[in-house]
Amino acid sequence: MALDRKIAYIDLTTGKIEIKSIPLEVRKKFIGGRGLDAYLLYNNAPQGCDPLGPENPLLFSGGLLTATCASATSRTHIMAKSPLTGLLGSTNMGGFFAPEMAWAGFHHLVITGKAEKPVYLWIHNGQIEIRDAANLWGKTTTETQWAIREELGDQEIKSAVIGPAGENLVRYANVMTGIKNAGGRTGMGCVMGSKNLKAVAVRGTLDIKIARPLEALEFNKKFIEQITSAKVNQTQGTLGTPFIWGATNCWGGVRTRNFQFNQMENADEIEPEAIDDIAAETMGPHHMTGCFGCQVHCRAQYKIPSGPYAGKYDEGPEYTSLGAFGSEPDCGSAETVLTANYLSNQYGVDNLEIGSIISWAMELYELGILTSKETDGLDLRFGNSEALLEMIHGICNRKGWLANTLADGGVPAAEKIGKGAFDYLIQVKGMSNLHSDERGTPGLALNIATSSRGSDHLRSRPAIDLYHLPVNVLRKIYSSPIPYGGPLSSEHMEYIGKPWQVFWQENCYMAVDCLGICKYHTVFLGATLPNFEDWPQAIYLNTGLEFTPKEIWEVAERCNNIERLFNLREGLTRRDLVKGDMLNHRYFDEPCRRGAPDIIGARIDREKFDTMVDEFYGHHGWDKEGVPTAETLKRLSLENEPTHLL
Amino acid sequence: MDKFLTVNADKCTGCRLCELVCSVVHEGSSNPAKSRIQIVKWEDEGRYVPMICQQCEDAPCQSVCPVGAISRDKEFGFLKIAREVCIGCRLCVSICPFGAMNYNGTARSVFKCDLCDGDPQCARFCEVKAIDFVPADAVSSEKKREGAARQAAANRQSLIMAEHV
Numbered sequence: 001m002a003l004d005r006k007i008a009y010i011d012l013t014t015g016k017i018e019i020k021s022i023p024l025e026v027r028k029k030f031i032g033g034r035g036l037d038a039y040l041l042y043n044n045a046p047q048g049c050d051p052l053g054p055e056n057p058l059l060f061s062g063g064l065l066t067a068t069c070a071s072a073t074s075r076t077h078i079m080a081k082s083p084l085t086g087l088l089g090s091t092n093m094g095g096f097f098a099p100e101m102a103w104a105g106f107h108h109l110v111i112t113g114k115a116e117k118p119v120y121l122w123i124h125n126g127q128i129e130i131r132d133a134a135n136l137w138g139k140t141t142t143e144t145q146w147a148i149r150e151e152l153g154d155q156e157i158k159s160a161v162i163g164p165a166g167e168n169l170v171r172y173a174n175v176m177t178g179i180k181n182a183g184g185r186t187g188m189g190c191v192m193g194s195k196n197l198k199a200v201a202v203r204g205t206l207d208i209k210i211a212r213p214l215e216a217l218e219f220n221k222k223f224i225e226q227i228t229s230a231k232v233n234q235t236q237g238t239l240g241t242p243f244i245w246g247a248t249n250c251w252g253g254v255r256t257r258n259f260q261f262n263q264m265e266n267a268d269e270i271e272p273e274a275i276d277d278i279a280a281e282t283m284g285p286h287h288m289t290g291c292f293g294c295q296v297h298c299r300a301q302y303k304i305p306s307g308p309y310a311g312k313y314d315e316g317p318e319y320t321s322l323g324a325f326g327s328e329p330d331c332g333s334a335e336t337v338l339t340a341n342y343l344s345n346q347y348g349v350d351n352l353e354i355g356s357i358i359s360w361a362m363e364l365y366e367l368g369i370l371t372s373k374e375t376d377g378l379d380l381r382f383g384n385s386e387a388l389l390e391m392i393h394g395i396c397n398r399k400g401w402l403a404n405t406l407a408d409g410g411v412p413a414a415e416k417i418g419k420g421a422f423d424y425l426i427q428v429k430g431m432s433n434l435h436s437d438e439r440g441t442p443g444l445a446l447n448i449a450t451s452s453r454g455s456d457h458l459r460s461r462p463a464i465d466l467y468h469l470p471v472n473v474l475r476k477i478y479s480s481p482i483p484y485g486g487p488l489s490s491e492h493m494e495y496i497g498k499p500w501q502v503f504w505q506e507n508c509y510m511a512v513d514c515l516g517i518c519k520y521h522t523v524f525l526g527a528t529l530p531n532f533e534d535w536p537q538a539i540y541l542n543t544g545l546e547f548t549p550k551e552i553w554e555v556a557e558r559c560n561n562i563e564r565l566f567n568l569r570e571g572l573t574r575r576d577l578v579k580g581d582m583l584n585h586r587y588f589d590e591p592c593r594r595g596a597p598d599i600i601g602a603r604i605d606r607e608k609f610d611t612m613v614d615e616f617y618g619h620h621g622w623d624k625e626g627v628p629t630a631e632t633l634k635r636l637s638l639e640n641e642p643t644h645l646l
Numbered sequence: 647m648d649k650f651l652t653v654n655a656d657k658c659t660g661c662r663l664c665e666l667v668c669s670v671v672h673e674g675s676s677n678p679a680k681s682r683i684q685i686v687k688w689e690d691e692g693r694y695v696p697m698i699c700q701q702c703e704d705a706p707c708q709s710v711c712p713v714g715a716i717s718r719d720k721e722f723g724f725l726k727i728a729r730e731v732c733i734g735c736r737l738c739v740s741i742c743p744f745g746a747m748n749y750n751g752t753a754r755s756v757f758k759c760d761l762c763d764g765d766p767q768c769a770r771f772c773e774v775k776a777i778d779f780v781p782a783d784a785v786s787s788e789k790k791r792e793g794a795a796r797q798a799a800a801n802r803q804s805l806i807m808a809e810h811v
Contacts, residue, residue, distance in 0.1 A: 067666070068676055069666070069667075069670060069676070072661075096662075103676075103677060103678070178689060179689060179690070205678075205751075206677065207673065207675035207676070208676040208677065209674060209675045210674060210675060210676060213670045213671070213674040213675075214671075217671060217767070220667075220771075221770070221771065224771070224773070228773060286656045286657045286774075289659045289660055289661075289692060290659050290660070290661050292661060292662055292666075293661055293662065293663045293666055294659075295661070295663065295771075297659040297661065297774070301692040313692055315692070
């Protein structure tokens with residue numbers, strides 16, 4: 001039974017390991033996955049603890065429905081206090097790690113302390129061992145995974161690992177599994193590195209009993225059909241997420257040259273069809289792969305066509321890779337994008353963050369804020385592919401003054417560089433924005449400003465805003481399970497109704513993150529995909545637990561509020577430019593210069609943005625500073641937190 | 647009706663949904679170790695090969711069984727194990743060239759594919775049809791068509807070249 005999966009507490013300082021059951025009352029309050037991790041973080045992280053210190057709890061989890069019959073239940077969640085932002089650190093990755101951990105008997109790991117020397121965890125059928133990782137330290141992310149399989153003699157072992165970037169405490173180092181599944185954001189790989197933890201290896205052959213197996217199978221068939229019948233998923237199944245980049249660049253929603261433009265020109269070589277051609281030429285007609293259980297198979301398989309890594313097998317590239325290594329640094333070469341993608345995968349660094357930070361440095365260089373003295377003679381201009389790749393190597397290895405400075409993240413780097421560098425950094429809460437340019441889309445601007453882990457599109461983006469759906473259709477979606485009678489707008493450039501949409505999406509994504517399901521299987525890019533009304537069946541048939549749609553919504557709200565409480569405790573204040581729900585002034589002051597006719601000249605209106613945030617807080621039951629009111633905490637049974645139920 | 651499970655490994659995305667549904671249908675649990683179909687992967691090459699029971703005509707498992715516990719199902723043609731006859735010697739596991747005969751450590755018995763009594767769930771759930779359930783007289787149809795398509799494309803290409811010369 002999914003409900004039988006255990007939680008393990010592992011202290012790397014003392015070597016003590018404690019395995020416990022997860023009480024039913026905890027499941028009812030937080031369900032599992034990211035939601036339960038948020039609770040564990042709030043209860044286990046001492047206020048103000050050093051993100052790189054032994055007290056920072058590092059959490060790994062699978063969702064309640066991991067490895068059961070609910071379409072793609074592949075997702076792993078990782079959480080800790082972030083060394084990049086000093087606030088909530090949280091990241092999510094696909095692949096096969098969480099299912100394997102579930103078959104090994106575990107849904108949650110709480111890792112504290114710091115090992116004296118490099119170690120890795122070996123988790124197998126209910127047993128946990130701390131093993132020496134001297135032979136693994138220094139290896140790339142894939143080398144590490146294959147070496148673990150060799151050492152333990154089992155080719156089916158799945159590992160969540162760090163690469164050299166994590167070992168070198170790059171503040172945005174990621175955690176990887178497989179060829180390219182990455183827990184990229186907020187520097188969770190850096191936390192692993194700070195604990196001398198090279199990898200978590202799992203292997204499991206234990207049953208996960210399904211509550212009503214034959215009914216669950218039939219439900220799964222219908223669930224999958226609903227998911228694969230969505231046009232957007234069919235397109236992703238052939239072109240992957242690059243198609244989103246191509247579609248967005250068309251109308252001007254892609255930040256280019258850091259933030260100078262909102263559309264990339266001369267991008268023919270990195271258009272989705274061009275990338276698809278490379279995949280087809282190097283891997284044949286069937287060149288898509290995917291995560292556990294998934295029938296969308298949204299990522300391409302390919303071999304790098306040219307350059308120093310020609311012939312290397314890799315997967316992707318993703319929407320964010322095209323942004324990080326294509327539009328932001330304005331490098332229009334497929335070889336560059338694919339090589340940079342490969343390097344970030346091998347080094348184990350967030351491609352989104354590293355691409356953004358280098359693009360920021362490029363703008364500083366062109367402005368003269370950085371000179372060839374700081375770049376050690378490197379001509380760090382936009383469009384210089386060699387410079388981009390050299391900076392990636394430099395940052396991940398912390399070689400060179402500028403690379404070492406950038407490796408600490410944008411905000412500390414800005415302080416060191418001075419001369420107004422911070423003004424050009426496109427970040428929220430200290431984390432760089434992905435390449436989407438939200439100056440024309442207020443709803444999306446609100447989403448990145450208020451997302452719990454920093455500038456991010458995966459916590460609350462109302463992406464369907466871009467489809468101009470009729471208001472009655474929008475109302476149907478956004479009035480379930482809680483009725484919404486307020487204004488809505490079909491227009492993506494409007495401010496009306498967006499606060500409710502972002503609030504709804506925030507709860508929707510929290511719910512899938514608790515369940516362990518991929519966001520492409522809910523209302524993210526597709527308006528017809530499963531959500532609150534559909535999940536009760538999935539939960540009941542697989543686990544026997546009963547939730548109504550409203551109860552799932554309430555769990556999501558509760559978990560989002562715990563994330564908020566954590567951030568507030570660590571110093572979040574509404575209007576702070578570094579630890580707030582605020583956007584870089586360029587969103588308000590610099591109008592878009594390219595794109596579709598209605599986008600040109602667009603920028604975010606400061607007053608209207610403020611009003612949106614007010615309304616957004618209102619929907620949450622938070623005060624004007626974004627603090628949950630006593631009434632809200634009581635309604636969500638959070639008034640006594642931290643309660644240490646687990 | 648004579649039908650076979652056929653595998654087109656090129657198409658396999660490595661998702662392993664087949665392993666999940668197989669173990670759920672047969673064991674009521676999610677557990678790939680108890681799935682009758684298993685995907686073998688070369689992750690660093692992006693190659694995935696579904697391994698199934700080939701339901702051999704001259705089956706080594708049937709031949710090696712000392713007590714004759716393995717026989718052919720009259721309706722669907724799959725090789726099945728008579729539980730009450732099986733002594734659990736596991737010679738069938740050793741002899742199968744495809745690793746398709748498995749051993750369940752909890753139930754202490756061997757297990758293999760039984761085509762889900764004529765409606766194989768692996769094929770049903772595989773959207774890309776890397777595994778399919780096809781009539782005996784059509785097992786090579788798709789491969790033939792794929793091969794023919796490659797030849798036809800080459801022919802068209804050479805005609806175009808000839809026009810330009």
